[in-house]
Amino acid sequence: MDISVVVPLYNEVESLPELLAWIRRVANEHHFTYEVIMVDDGSTDGSWQLIEVLKETYPEIYAIKFRRNYGKSAALNVGFAAASGEVVITMDADLQDSPDEIPVLHNRIKEEKLDLISGYKQKRHDPLTKTLPTKLFNAATRKMSGIKNLHDFNCGLKAYRKDVIKNIEVYGEMHRYIPVLAKWAGFTRIDEQVVKHYPRKYGTTKFGFSRFVNGFLDLLSIFFVGKFSKRPMHFFGSMGVLSFFGGFIIIVWLILDKLISIAHGSAYRNVTDQPLFYIALVAIIVGSQLFLTGFISELVSRNASDKNNYQIEKVI
Incomplete structure (x- = not known):
């Protein structure tokens, strides 16, 4: 035809x-x-x-x-x-x-x-x-x-x-x-x-x-x-890793700053008293969630069922 x-x-x-x-x-x-x-x-x-x-x-x-x-x-x-x-x-x-x-x-x-x-x-x-x-x-x-x-x-x-x-x-x-x-x-x-x-x-x-x-x-x-x-982990995983390690580096920096201040006898603030600590904590949590989202998306994409199911009443 x-x-x-x-x-x-x-x-x-x-x-x-x-x-x-x-x-x-x-x-x-x-x-x-x-x-x-x-x-x-x-x-x-x-x-x-x-x-x-x-x-x-x-x-x-x-x-x-x-x-x-x-x-x-x-x-x-x-x-x-x-x-x-x-x-x-x-x-x-x-x-x-x-x-x-x-x-x-x-x-x-x-x-x-x-x-x-x-x-x-x-x-x-x-x-x-x-x-x-x-x-x-x-x-x-x-x-x-x-x-x-x-x-x-x-x-x-x-x-x-x-x-x-x-x-x-x-x-x-x-x-x-x-x-x-x-x-x-x-x-x-x-x-x-x-x-x-x-x-x-x-x-x-x-x-x-x-x-x-x-x-x-x-x-x-x-x-x-x-x-x-076909590769959702590339999107969610990369964002998750960046967010996680960004927050992790900030927390490490805050801890090192406190230890250096103690070693020099300088005044210091507790790590948990600083707003930057909570920003870093949120970044770590969000990063972990994004990574898990990417992992779950990979599983879903490999086992996705047909999206197109429609109720057909008549065919002539």
């Missing part, structure tokens, strides 16, 4: 008929063999009931329904697991991503032997409350990830070589940083494609203020996980 189109959706009942007709038209014009994997992330507006009806007209649909809303990352992870196409395209269901971009993305993946192409919406039709945080996160992600050639990490329209989506795990809300996950997994042939962004035609945006905070926390998380997930 040439292409798998993975479409995560949540309450997009109005846009689905138009989206499927658009994808079919593009695929037929370019003679692609394809499937459309739709993952209903707990919609409550009748999206699933409509998909069941559309399945009769569009046999290329493979649809999965969650029992409740888990988020876009969960929908993408399950969609990736089900995909069988040599090139996998992801797009949002709100018609702001254009299926007309599919042929270019497919051809670039195949001809340029790229691992991943991320869409770049140069001209966006979103409110400032959405575009400004996106620009800030994109700049921070470029800096922290070292992927300098991407301007829009969070664009829903992306293309992947099949090997990429079968070797990364998208969880939490890490869909914003899939290019970073791919790079950490060793897929470094990453590029971008300028794509057209359409104004929202139906429904309302799912963007809220919480995504601003979550995006920042996810960025820190993806950086830490990518750098230290």
